[in-house]
Amino acid sequence: MDHSVSLNFSQLSQEHITKLKDAFQMIDADGDGIISKTDLQEMLASMGKQNSDEVIEQMLSSKGSSTDGLNFPEFLSLMSGLSGEFPEEDELKQCLRNLADEQGSLNVPLDDLLQSLKDAGFANPEEKFAKIFKTFGSTQKTTSTKIFKGESFLATISDS
Missing domain, CATH: 1.10.238.10 (EF-hand)
Structure with missing residues (x-):
């Protein structure tokens, strides 16, 4: 080296x-x-x-x-x-904010994220990002909605 x-x-x-x-x-x-x-x-x-x-x-x-x-x-x-x-942390946050709820949480519905990825041209994002979704996904107990934990994802990949 x-x-x-x-x-x-x-x-x-x-x-x-x-x-x-x-x-x-x-x-x-x-x-x-x-x-x-x-x-x-x-x-x-x-x-x-x-x-x-x-x-x-x-x-x-x-x-x-x-x-x-x-x-x-x-x-x-x-x-x-x-x-x-690589994209800056602020760029990734902004992308997730586009899918965020009224409170601005970066934890977004997985279905919305998957649709956005498909719209962006990713074929079969469920399979392509399966490891990431498994690590940073959860199901809300009250609504059974699958959530992508964007805040945890960003904390893992960012320097801050």
Whole structure:
């Protein structure tokens, strides 16, 4: 690993590293400690992205000489270099607020979120985002309405 990548890694906060570890474990579907080509394909498909083998190979080759996949330190280095490319927390909050109730809660009806994802062009978001919905979903006991816990989701992925 070269020093420029290490420098990016050293600038991550401990909280950000913890969140990236959670993300790593979510992407590492088989739990073997390595994000493989298959793991990346499944993760990208769950986000509605269909990338070619060439793009995935490029992602894996950007981390160094190993061909087995990304281990956690390599994942941290890669993600630290990409961190400026993700939507800001305020953008995500605004998207969830568009679905919020009158009180402005970021916990939104799952059916509304699914319809918005379909309207945005995601085919079959129930399957593509199943892991996220399982982790950040709940059912209201009084109404049996399924809810996406947007506030918990944002707390998990944000630095604040």
